[in-house]
Each structure stands twice: as C-alpha cells, then as structure tokens.
Amino acid sequence: METEVTQQTGEKLLRILVFTLTLSVMGATMFNIVLPQISEAFDLTIAQVSWVISAYGLIYAIGTVTYGKLADTYKLKNLLTFGLLLFALGSLIGVASQEFWMMLVGRCIQAVGAAAIPATAMLISVRYFPPERRGSAIGMAAVGLALGGALGPVISALIVSVAHWRWLFCVPLLLLITLPFYRKYLRDEQGHPGKFDWSGGGLLATTITLLLLGITNETWWFVISGLLALVLFIIRIRSAAQPFVQPKLFKNRSYTLGLMIAFLINGVGFSLYFLSPLLLAHVHHLSPDWIGFAMVPAAIASAILGRQGGKLADLKGNAYLFFIASGLLLTCFVLLSTFTGSSPLFIATFLIFGNVGQSFMLIAMSNSISRTLPKEQVGVGMGLFSMLNFIAGSMATGLYSKAVDLGSEFHLNPANIYPNSFIYSNIFFILAILHVGILMVYYFQFGRAKTKSIQAES
Incomplete structure (x- = not known):
C-alpha cells in the first residue's frame, strides 16, 4: 500500500517536474539568440557578452553536483525551495539591470538556483519509482527537457519582437507557481546527517x-x-x-564505466544542438528565427516519444533502448554527412532521428547508472553524471568550433556532393564512426552475454 501511495505521489511530482524542466531549459537557452543585441546595448564584444551563457553553464555544472551531494544529507524539499527562490531573485536582478555587470550577476544567481532542478529530476525518479518503472519516469523528465529546447528559441524570438530583451528574465519567474506543489508532495525524507x-x-x-x-x-x-x-x-x-565524494564510488566498476560511456555519448550527441544551427546559418543562410523553427520538429518529436522510450527501457531493458538509440543517431549522422547541402526541410527531418535518439540515450544511460549506486550515494553519483554531461558538451563545443573555423577543402564521405558544406559533412562522418566504436564497447561490456541479465534487472 505504501509503495502504491509513493508511486501516485511520484506521478504528481513528475507532471510538475515536466513544467519545471521546460521553463528551466527555456531560461538557459533563451539568451542564445540575443547576444548581438546585448553586445550593442552595452557596447561590448560578442566574446565579452558570451559570458552570459558561459558563466551560467559553468555555475550550473558545479551546482548540479553540489545539490546532489547536499540531497544525500538535507531534505530535497528545502533544497529545491532554496534553489527556486534564488532563481527568481536572479531573474528580478536581471530585469532591473542597467549595467552589464549587474545583468551578469543576475544570470549567475539564476544559475546557482537552477542547478537544484536537474538534481531534483534525477532524485524524484530514483526515490519515488521502483527500478522496473524508473525508465518511464526518466522519460518524462526527457519530455520536459525536449519541450524547453523546442520552445526556448521560439518564445525568445516572440518576446524580443514585441519587447526589450530584458523581459526574457521574466519567463523563469513562472517557476514560483510550482513551489507550493513541491512543498506539498515532496516527502520530509532526510539523508544521513553529517558535515558538508x-x-x-x-x-x-x-x-x-x-x-x-x-x-x-x-x-x-x-x-x-x-x-x-x-x-x-x-x-x-x-x-x-x-x-565530498566517497572514493569507493569510483571503485564501482559499473558506475565508472557508465560515466565514461555517457561522457563520450553526450560529447558526440551535443553536435546536434551546436552544429545544426551553424550548418543552417552558414550553408543555408537561414535567419535566427527560421533556424529556431527548423529545430522545433525534432524537439517536439523528442517530447512526444520521450516517455515511450522510458517504457521501452522498463519493458525490454536498457540495452535494448541503447541499441535503438544508437541506430537512430547513426542514421541521423550518416544522412547529415551525405546531404548537408540539401534543403533545410531535409535537415530538419534528419534532426528528428538524432534528437529522439539522443533522448533515448539519456534515458538508457540515466537508468543504467542510477541502478549501479547504493541509496546513500545516489544524490552525488547522479550529480556527477549530470555534471559530466555538461563538461562533455562544453569540451565538444570547443572542438567543433575549431573544426568549423579551420574548414575543409576535401570530403571524407564520397556520397557528399556539396563543396560548401564539406567541413560539416566530415564532422558528422567522423561522429558516425566514433559512435560505432562506442556501440561496440557497450556491446562487449553490456551486450552479448550480459544482455539477458540487464533485461532481467530491468
């Protein structure tokens, strides 16, 4: 009976969590398309104002693992309350800012508060759902992430078209609506007391x-x-x-191997979110508004299919979902490498395969890694997982940027016939090969003889 009540509470929390994740992702990405306006407003270079994005991401990564560690000791309810209130405070400072430093301070405070959200998403899935239903719960979290990614550029463009860009800071204030519900439904569960x-x-x-x-x-x-x-x-x-982190956590071979695979997968998958807008801008010469709309179908598809991926993980096992996700990603990379210079409509269609595949990957790896951790290490363990995902994306961004700047006069994919897009074709071709390597490592470690045991655990 108690288990059933816990799951019912978990279902209510998941619905609130989807709304929370959607708004938090929108808050993180809405400023990407207004950097030129911010640069002009404060008479700064793009590199200088890019700290609005960089500082947010850096603090977000560090804060995620910190909240995860704190959740092993303190009540998740109180940590999330602190985070959401801090997020709102940063938003108000940003709206009122008249100088760049003040805006940057507001953005940093936002990041400190927002970092509580991914930790909450992981822990609700782990604490309120048994292993056999955890995939569906993580799938719902993926829905929120996908919706936020889809709506962020569109809502940002709409707001900027009718109001000043500072009003973008107001969108995260809607998160305060969720606070009473979290206070009501989150248990007063507290971890082991101790010094931080x-x-x-x-x-x-x-x-x-x-x-x-x-x-x-x-x-x-x-x-x-x-x-x-x-x-x-x-x-x-x-x-x-x-x-801060128990050394024995890294002696857990399944956990460390899962982290390494997830790190590589997220670095590869981040290309879809970073390179696709550049491809559409440099090769197809689309405006920021049209680039945002071109990426919406893929994000919506991820949102619609996200929970289905979670159900597949629960029904067939994480390895099964991993292989499906790999097939979708490989299909996307090969198509993008071959037809980089084709119609933007084709690019938008190819991205559906990639985004859905990457969402399925997040579900499979999150579910797999959470099961390798004892209860007292779930908070910091999943916090490290989230942090490494961000680090992988940041490092990949640097590598992709350098590759695009260097350009290419030759093509690795013989099927590509578009000279003005050789560099993008080459990158996606290399990523396809790299993903085959990751798939082989996963297959030999978790597939073959171990596939049946993983399915049994699921």
Missing part, C-alpha cells in the same frame, strides 16, 4: 572551472592549474573523514 565537505567541493569546483577555461580558451596554464587542483581534490577525498 566545503573544501572538497571547492577543489572540485576549481578543477572544473580551470579545466573548462583552459580547454575552451586554449590556455594551458589553466589546464595545468586545473590538473593540480584535481590532484588536491583526490588527496582531499582520500583523507577527509566525510569527503
């Missing part, structure tokens, strides 16, 4: 910041300093009585 390892958390944050700055800006002193901070972090978690 601020030193360990600080060293991890320093490591991530320096490594990302070093890689994205090609500043090797940052990279070296980041590696030094990583060494100090490892020393800290091995010596502290209550470390």
Whole structure:
C-alpha cells in the first residue's frame, strides 16, 4: 500500500517536474539568440557578452553536483525551495539591470538556483519509482527537457519582437507557481546527517572551472592549474573523514564505466544542438528565427516519444533502448554527412532521428547508472553524471568550433556532393564512426552475454 501511495505521489511530482524542466531549459537557452543585441546595448564584444551563457553553464555544472551531494544529507524539499527562490531573485536582478555587470550577476544567481532542478529530476525518479518503472519516469523528465529546447528559441524570438530583451528574465519567474506543489508532495525524507565537505567541493569546483577555461580558451596554464587542483581534490577525498565524494564510488566498476560511456555519448550527441544551427546559418543562410523553427520538429518529436522510450527501457531493458538509440543517431549522422547541402526541410527531418535518439540515450544511460549506486550515494553519483554531461558538451563545443573555423577543402564521405558544406559533412562522418566504436564497447561490456541479465534487472 505504501509503495502504491509513493508511486501516485511520484506521478504528481513528475507532471510538475515536466513544467519545471521546460521553463528551466527555456531560461538557459533563451539568451542564445540575443547576444548581438546585448553586445550593442552595452557596447561590448560578442566574446565579452558570451559570458552570459558561459558563466551560467559553468555555475550550473558545479551546482548540479553540489545539490546532489547536499540531497544525500538535507531534505530535497528545502533544497529545491532554496534553489527556486534564488532563481527568481536572479531573474528580478536581471530585469532591473542597467549595467552589464549587474545583468551578469543576475544570470549567475539564476544559475546557482537552477542547478537544484536537474538534481531534483534525477532524485524524484530514483526515490519515488521502483527500478522496473524508473525508465518511464526518466522519460518524462526527457519530455520536459525536449519541450524547453523546442520552445526556448521560439518564445525568445516572440518576446524580443514585441519587447526589450530584458523581459526574457521574466519567463523563469513562472517557476514560483510550482513551489507550493513541491512543498506539498515532496516527502520530509532526510539523508544521513553529517558535515558538508566545503573544501572538497571547492577543489572540485576549481578543477572544473580551470579545466573548462583552459580547454575552451586554449590556455594551458589553466589546464595545468586545473590538473593540480584535481590532484588536491583526490588527496582531499582520500583523507577527509566525510569527503565530498566517497572514493569507493569510483571503485564501482559499473558506475565508472557508465560515466565514461555517457561522457563520450553526450560529447558526440551535443553536435546536434551546436552544429545544426551553424550548418543552417552558414550553408543555408537561414535567419535566427527560421533556424529556431527548423529545430522545433525534432524537439517536439523528442517530447512526444520521450516517455515511450522510458517504457521501452522498463519493458525490454536498457540495452535494448541503447541499441535503438544508437541506430537512430547513426542514421541521423550518416544522412547529415551525405546531404548537408540539401534543403533545410531535409535537415530538419534528419534532426528528428538524432534528437529522439539522443533522448533515448539519456534515458538508457540515466537508468543504467542510477541502478549501479547504493541509496546513500545516489544524490552525488547522479550529480556527477549530470555534471559530466555538461563538461562533455562544453569540451565538444570547443572542438567543433575549431573544426568549423579551420574548414575543409576535401570530403571524407564520397556520397557528399556539396563543396560548401564539406567541413560539416566530415564532422558528422567522423561522429558516425566514433559512435560505432562506442556501440561496440557497450556491446562487449553490456551486450552479448550480459544482455539477458540487464533485461532481467530491468
């Protein structure tokens, strides 16, 4: 009886969570298309105002794992309340900003608050649903992410067409509507009491910041300093009585292998969100508005099929969903590599395969990794998973940007006949080959003899 009540509560929370994730993703992506207007308003370069995006993402990544760790000790209800209120405060500061520094402060405060949301999404799926139904729950979270990605550029374009870009800060204020529902339905469940390892958390944050700055800006002193901070972090978690991350977490072979596979998959999959707009702009010369609309069908398809992917994982097993997702992604990469210079309508259609495949991948890997963790490590373990997803995307962005800047006068895919799109064709061709390699690693580690056991666990 208690299990049934918990699941009913979980279903209510999931519906609220979809709305929350949709708005939070919109809040993160809506500023992407207004950087030129912000640059003109404050008389700054695009590189300078890009910190509106970069700072948000960096703080978001660090905050995700921090909230995950705090959720192992404190009530999730209180952490989420703090996060949503902070998100609203940052939004109000952004609306009122008259100087760039004030706007950046508002954006950073937004990020500190928003980081509580992905931690909540993962933990609701794990705490309120048994393993056999967890895939469907994670699938619903994927629906919210897809809807936010679809609506973000469109709503942003609509708002900017009738009002000042500062009003984009007002959209996340709608998240306050969800707060009473979270306070009502989230249990007063509290983890094991203990001290929070601020030193360990600080060293991890320093490591991530320096490594990302070093890689994205090609500043090797940052990279070296980041590696030094990583060494100090490892020393800290091995010596502290209550470390930020338990070292035994990384001795869990299934967990660490899952993290490595997920890191590669997210780096490859991020190409769909980063390269596609560039392809449509540089090769097809579409305006930002039309680029946003071209990417909407793929995001809507992901939203519609997201929960179906979760049900497939519950019914057939995570390995089964992984293989379907791989097939969809490979189809997308091969088609994009071959027909990069064809009609934008074809590109929009190809992206449906890729976005749905990437959503299925998120479900399969989230579900698989969550099952490798003991209950007391779920918060920080899934927080690290979310953080690595962001790091993979950030590193991939740097690599893709450099590749596009270099260009190419030859094509790796002999079926491609569009000279003005060789570089995009080559990147997607390489990504297809790389994904075949990832698929083989997954198959030999979790497929073949282990597929039956994974399906049995599911």
